[in-house]
Amino acid sequence: MEGRKTGGMLRAGEEVILVDPKGEEHMITLSPGKPFGTHKGNILHDDIIGKSDGSRVWTAMGSEYRVFRPTFNQYVMNLKRHAQIIYPKDIGPILLWADIFPGATVVEAGIGWGALAIKLLEAVGPSGRLVSYEVREDFASSGARTVKRFLGDCPNHEIKVDDIYKGIGERDVDRIVLDLPEPWHVIPHAAQALVPGGILLSYLPSTVQVKQMVDRVEEEGGFTVPEVFEVMHRPWHVKGQSVRPVQWMFSHSAFLITCRKVT
Numbered sequence: 001m002e003g004r005k006t007g008g009m010l011r012a013g014e015e016v017i018l019v020d021p022k023g024e025e026h027m028i029t030l031s032p033g034k035p036f037g038t039h040k041g042n043i044l045h046d047d048i049i050g051k052s053d054g055s056r057v058w059t060a061m062g063s064e065y066r067v068f069r070p071t072f073n074q075y076v077m078n079l080k081r082h083a084q085i086i087y088p089k090d091i092g093p094i095l096l097w098a099d100i101f102p103g104a105t106v107v108e109a110g111i112g113w114g115a116l117a118i119k120l121l122e123a124v125g126p127s128g129r130l131v132s133y134e135v136r137e138d139f140a141s142s143g144a145r146t147v148k149r150f151l152g153d154c155p156n157h158e159i160k161v162d163d164i165y166k167g168i169g170e171r172d173v174d175r176i177v178l179d180l181p182e183p184w185h186v187i188p189h190a191a192q193a194l195v196p197g198g199i200l201l202s203y204l205p206s207t208v209q210v211k212q213m214v215d216r217v218e219e220e221g222g223f224t225v226p227e228v229f230e231v232m233h234r235p236w237h238v239k240g241q242s243v244r245p246v247q248w249m250f251s252h253s254a255f256l257i258t259c260r261k262v263t
Contacts, residue, residue, distance in 0.1 A: 009050050010067065015149070016048065017074050018057075019066040027070060027078035038063065075150055076115045085115040086179060086203060089233040089250050094177060095123050097227075097258045098201040102128060104174040107193065109133035109164040109186070112179065114146030120177070121147065121154055130157045133164040168193040178202045181209070184216035191222045194261040202257040210255050223259040230255050 010016060010030060018026045018036065028036055030049055035042035041060030048057055053069050070078065073088045086094070094116065100106060100123040111117050111132040120130050134140040140161050147154060160169075165185040168176075173193045178186055183202040190200045200223065204210050214226045233250035236243070 007053075009052060010048055010055075010069070012045075012049050015070055015075065017068045017070045017078065018043070019068070021063060021065075025074060025078055027074070072118065072150075076118075079113070079115075079146065085113050087250070087253050088115075089231050090203065090253055090256065091116055091119050093231050093256060094201060094203070095119060097256060098175050098177055098199050100124060100175055105129045105131075105170070105172065106175045106177065107131045107133065107164075107168060107170055107173050108177045109180055110135060110139060111143035111159060112139055114143035116177070116179065117143060117147050117157070118150050121151060121157055124156070126156060128156060130154075131170055132157070132159045133162055133168075134159060135161070135163050137161050164189070174198055176200045182212075184213050187216055187220045187223075191220070191261060196261055196263045198261045200259050200261070203254050204257065205254045207255075210257060213257055217259055223261055226257050226259040228255055228257050 012030050012032050014030050015027055016030060018028060020026070020038070026036070030045050032046055032049065034045045036045065038059050040063035043057055043059050043065060048067050051057070051067065055067055057065050057067055059065070076085060076088060100120060102123070102125040104124045105128065106120055106124055108117065108120060108130065109132070111134045117130065117132055124130060132143065134143065140159050144159055147157065165182070168189040170193055172195050174195060175198060176190050176194060178201065180186070183204070194200065202213055204213060210228055214228065217223050217226050230252055235246045235249065237246050
């Protein structure tokens with residue numbers, strides 16, 4: 001795994017984030033000779049290439065922008081995509097509650113646009129392994145491209161265009177993470193694939209799905225009683241004497257359900 005670029009001058013071919021005077025973000029890929037258009041005039045990519053991360057650049061009319069290498073959050077939220085992603089506010093808790101660790105063997109399904117796969121690969125590290133099941137070839141291809149754009153080549157990442165509902169070929173798996181509409185079909189396969197004490201985590205948007213998943217885990221046996229929760233993200237406004245919540249928040253996106261294999 002090459003890992004993301006840090007330090008050094010900004011180079012052609014890199015993705016960068018331009019932050020305008022109002023704080024709005026624009027992600028571009030640096031290409032020599034190409035302009036970035038704004039209502040205050042163009043910013044030439046050539047004026048960005050060779051600058052350091054966090055530098056200032058100006059439009060032709062003198063409007064100031066900041067340029068950064070994108071963080072994971074910025075990369076995911078500014079990426080043009082055709083599939084729903086797991087949002088950053090949920091990815092952190094997934095890594096913690098699934099207890100993803102360096103050297104782990106992890107199975108995920110489905111990869112979608114690849115946002116979660118990036119963080120799973122960073123968490124397992126070069127000594128770990130990630131196997132991503134995806135039933136749709138177009139999502140498998142787009143997920144692979146997203147991961148490669150952010151992390152480079154990852155020889156420890158295998159993408160299988162296959163239906164995980166029909167079975168899991170891997171054995172001695174440490175963790176299984178499911179972003180599927182009917183994950184209860186995977187429970188018997190997960191019981192065979194996981195090591196004793198291994199963790200099964202599901203990501204589900206509706207209470208109907210949650211109820212069916214929990215009921216099926218308890219019926220099948222072989223796992224601890226599932227833990228179910230959701231994550232809210234409420235930003236705050238802090239300026240001068242004003243300290244208050246903003247008027248919007250990242251509320252419900254999905255429920256996280258975790259359980260462990262027992263013997």
